[in-house]
Amino acid sequence: MTISDVAALAGVSPGAVSKVFNGNGRISEATSERIREAARKLNWRPNAAAIALRTARSQAIGLVLTSDSKVPGVGAGNMDFISGIESVLSPREYGLLLNVFITGQHDEDHFYRTLAERQRMDGIILTNSRVSDTRPELMSRLGLPAVLVGAPWQPGAIEYVDADPPSAGIAETVDHLVSLGHERVAFISGPRHFVLPELRREAFVQRLADHGLRPHAVVPVEYSPARAAEETSALLAGPVRPTAILYGTDTMAIAGMRTIQATGLRVPDDISVVGFEGLTLGEWVDPPLTTVQRFAFQRGRAAAAKLLTLLGETVEEPVPLERPALIVRGSTGRAPGQ
Amino acid sequence: MTISDVAALAGVSPGAVSKVFNGNGRISEATSERIREAARKLNWRPNAAAIALRTARSQAIGLVLTSDSKVPGVGAGNMDFISGIESVLSPREYGLLLNVFITGQHDEDHFYRTLAERQRMDGIILTNSRVSDTRPELMSRLGLPAVLVGAPWQPGAIEYVDADPPSAGIAETVDHLVSLGHERVAFISGPRHFVLPELRREAFVQRLADHGLRPHAVVPVEYSPARAAEETSALLAGPVRPTAILYGTDTMAIAGMRTIQATGLRVPDDISVVGFEGLTLGEWVDPPLTTVQRFAFQRGRAAAAKLLTLLGETVEEPVPLERPALIVRGSTGRAPGQ
DNA sequence: CCTACGTGGTCAATCGGTAAACCAAGCGGT
DNA sequence: ACCGCTTGGTTTACCGATTGACCACGTAGG
Numbered sequence: 001m002t003i004s005d006v007a008a009l010a011g012v013s014p015g016a017v018s019k020v021f022n023g024n025g026r027i028s029e030a031t032s033e034r035i036r037e038a039a040r041k042l043n044w045r046p047n048a049a050a051i052a053l054r055t056a057r058s059q060a061i062g063l064v065l066t067s068d069s070k071v072p073g074v075g076a077g078n079m080d081f082i083s084g085i086e087s088v089l090s091p092r093e094y095g096l097l098l099n100v101f102i103t104g105q106h107d108e109d110h111f112y113r114t115l116a117e118r119q120r121m122d123g124i125i126l127t128n129s130r131v132s133d134t135r136p137e138l139m140s141r142l143g144l145p146a147v148l149v150g151a152p153w154q155p156g157a158i159e160y161v162d163a164d165p166p167s168a169g170i171a172e173t174v175d176h177l178v179s180l181g182h183e184r185v186a187f188i189s190g191p192r193h194f195v196l197p198e199l200r201r202e203a204f205v206q207r208l209a210d211h212g213l214r215p216h217a218v219v220p221v222e223y224s225p226a227r228a229a230e231e232t233s234a235l236l237a238g239p240v241r242p243t244a245i246l247y248g249t250d251t252m253a254i255a256g257m258r259t260i261q262a263t264g265l266r267v268p269d270d271i272s273v274v275g276f277e278g279l280t281l282g283e284w285v286d287p288p289l290t291t292v293q294r295f296a297f298q299r300g301r302a303a304a305a306k307l308l309t310l311l312g313e314t315v316e317e318p319v320p321l322e323r324p325a326l327i328v329r330g331s332t333g334r335a336p337g338q
Numbered sequence: 339m340t341i342s343d344v345a346a347l348a349g350v351s352p353g354a355v356s357k358v359f360n361g362n363g364r365i366s367e368a369t370s371e372r373i374r375e376a377a378r379k380l381n382w383r384p385n386a387a388a389i390a391l392r393t394a395r396s397q398a399i400g401l402v403l404t405s406d407s408k409v410p411g412v413g414a415g416n417m418d419f420i421s422g423i424e425s426v427l428s429p430r431e432y433g434l435l436l437n438v439f440i441t442g443q444h445d446e447d448h449f450y451r452t453l454a455e456r457q458r459m460d461g462i463i464l465t466n467s468r469v470s471d472t473r474p475e476l477m478s479r480l481g482l483p484a485v486l487v488g489a490p491w492q493p494g495a496i497e498y499v500d501a502d503p504p505s506a507g508i509a510e511t512v513d514h515l516v517s518l519g520h521e522r523v524a525f526i527s528g529p530r531h532f533v534l535p536e537l538r539r540e541a542f543v544q545r546l547a548d549h550g551l552r553p554h555a556v557v558p559v560e561y562s563p564a565r566a567a568e569e570t571s572a573l574l575a576g577p578v579r580p581t582a583i584l585y586g587t588d589t590m591a592i593a594g595m596r597t598i599q600a601t602g603l604r605v606p607d608d609i610s611v612v613g614f615e616g617l618t619l620g621e622w623v624d625p626p627l628t629t630v631q632r633f634a635f636q637r638g639r640a641a642a643a644k645l646l647t648l649l650g651e652t653v654e655e656p657v658p659l660e661r662p663a664l665i666v667r668g669s670t671g672r673a674p675g676q
Numbered sequence: 677c678c679t680a681c682g683t684g685g686t687c688a689a690t691c692g693g694t695a696a697a698c699c700a701a702g703c704g705g706t
Numbered sequence: 707a708c709c710g711c712t713t714g715g716t717t718t719a720c721c722g723a724t725t726g727a728c729c730a731c732g733t734a735g736g
Contacts, residue, residue: 002691002693004693012716014692015694015695015718016714018695019715025695025715027715028714028715031715043451043455046692047456047693048396048456049396049692051694052386052387052693053387053390053391053693053723054721055693058387060458086437090437095437095458096436097433097434098401098424098436099424099428099433100420100421100425113381117339117383120398120433225618225622254619254622254623255619255621258622281589281619283563283593284563284592285596286599340722341722341723342722350686352724353688354684354685356724356725357724362724362725363685363725364683365684366684369684369685384723385722387722388721388724389722389723390723391690391692392691392724
């Protein structure tokens with residue numbers, strides 16, 4: 001089925017069919033209806049490749065997820081994020097091209113260059129903002145419109161979406177813990193080379209300082225339950241134990257909690273625990289996990305909306321990005337001895 | 339950068355360039371090298387749309403994930419699966435187009451028809467095999483090569499990949515529990531309209547029968563921790579309690595375990611619990627979750643390999659699909675009173 | 677010496693749309 | 707009656723590759 005078949009059935013030229021479906025040109029209502037009817041009858045839809053070739057727009061955007069060859073598998077939290085992206089793409093008939101970049105295995109320059117040069121996508125959504133990230137500069141050199149999810153390392157180099165302020169959630173968490181009497185708060189965060197944990201660290205230190213406190217410890221570590229458990233053990237073995245520990249993700253927090261309990265200590269009586277993400281599962285561990293809820297679905301929507309705007313598409317809803325919010329459940333309580 | 343630019347720089351016709359990069363036609367080694375050099379210098383890569391139009395192959399495959407509007411968000415376990423698909427696609431420069439089908443919101447016939455007619459993808463991977471699934475028939479009517487992940491409802495209607503036997507893991511689990519003295523085993527499975535829980539139910543009943551036992555209960559329910567918790571409570575409130583409960587997913591099992599513990603019962607002393615999936619997180623709950631490990635990454639690899647084969651691509655490795663395997667951790671133990 | 681064939685390319689049609697240029701017909705105004 | 711404008715289309719070039727047909731040239735065989 002091609003546009004010519006439709007044109008033939010409707011008794012017009014292919015150009016007329018094109019005009020009807022693109023809403024430009026002048027075609028009478030009667031003819032338009034005849035054409036639409038013919039298209040319907042033939043189950044015709046324009047060939048994506050032909051449109052892409054002629055208009056130089058593929059009507060698709062790319063999403064790059066990063067997977068570390070050391071910590072395999074891309075984060076599970078990405079699924080909600082993807083759903084969010086799709087929710088703005090699919091009504092506009094945009095496609096989503098998924099690409100998994102494997103750190104250490106792929107050459108970054110070559111990887112993105114190939115994506116750009118094949119022109120399969122009109123724009124791209126980048127995740128996992130890194131310290132000294134070269135991708136913003138690379139993208140603008142390649143001329144591929146890009147939106148970064150999360151705070152960029154260097155502002156101004158790339159468009160981005162991020163909950164404002166970048167480190168939201170940390171302040172509430174610290175306030176919450178301090179109000180419960182905690183003075184020795186540790187933070188087992190995330191990899192040093194990511195921007196997010198870095199900003200969180202700063203916010204953490206800053207907010208504690210606002211209360212006249214200093215961090216008990218800030219431990220950067222990969223986003224892995226096992227590593228979180230190890231570092232938790234290390235903290236517990238120290239001369240002075242923290243009374244509360246923040247973790248970079250919920251899964252790390254759960255692993256940490258288990259480690260604490262395995263040591264014979266109780267959560268939250270001896271040590272309070274806070275996670276990051278807001279996984280449903282957090283409600284079902286013992287005790288239920290206090291966590292900073294993030295909104296992956298909305299983040300996806302916002303990123304997609306921003307990118308489409310960059311591409312000249314008119315996106316009505318601005319898609320507000322909700323700030324991460326502290327959800328207090330059972331894993332935080334008064335500091336021991338209060 | 340187009341093929342003509344490369345041709346001009348190398349002092350040949352565009353046709354020659356094409357022949358070099360596609361390995362047909364006869365071009366001398368000297369000229370070939372000059373052409374490759376020119377392409378390298380110009381950073382040229384063939385335009386995907388032009389190739390797709392000319393050859394009628396888009397070099398991309400689609401993946402449809404299903405999201406229920408009632409249970410929003412597509413399953414997190416899908417990420418590993420996607421990584422698996424990508425691992426066979428990306429070396430061959432195939433793209434992966436993600437599509438989220440929202441049950442109740444999208445019309446199935448229209449959804450797939452649109453995908454097929456726009457010809458953005460050469461083939462498609464379907465998930466969530468359903469009872470009375472109409473998609474196999476739809477796909478063959480649309481002429482879109484498809485591979486179903488999981489056991490099809492009607493064999494023969496569609497190509498599929500599935501660990502053999504379909505219900506593997508159930509038998510081991512039942513054997514394991516029976517060997518521990520359990521006689522009242524319940525199964526809080528998955529939605530009735532999916533094939534997988536249905537097959538598992540059959541296998542469950544069958545294997546118990548092999549041991550001369552009958553199921554304590556089989557409860558079909560959505561894949562949701564909250565619902566699992568509710569049904570667990572119901573089981574505990576019954577006149578006779580089960581001594582072991584299987585759950586359709588790990589997250590459900592964790593929620594169930596929590597519910598059991600909240601009732602004052604102990605796992606595994608009073609009730610044994612088994613999950614399905616093999617989430618890393620299962621190691622970090624108390625007690626660590628006994629579960630049937632599935633291999634999402636491999637499943638992705640197998641599905642992609644099968645689809646590419648269908649498309650006439652030569653895929654060397656047959657990608658063996660490992661059977662789900664029971665991982666015994668702490669949540670299963672001797673039946674009470676043994 | 678003529679023919680047949682192999683080598684190494686060029687040429688041109690084609691894929692399925694889009695969009696600018698163009699044109700025929702009708703119509704109102706003078 | 708003629709001009710210019712609007713309406714409702716048609717024509718045609720083009721996007722960037724692929725691919726089969728074709729061709730020039732050298733060479734080996736008879």
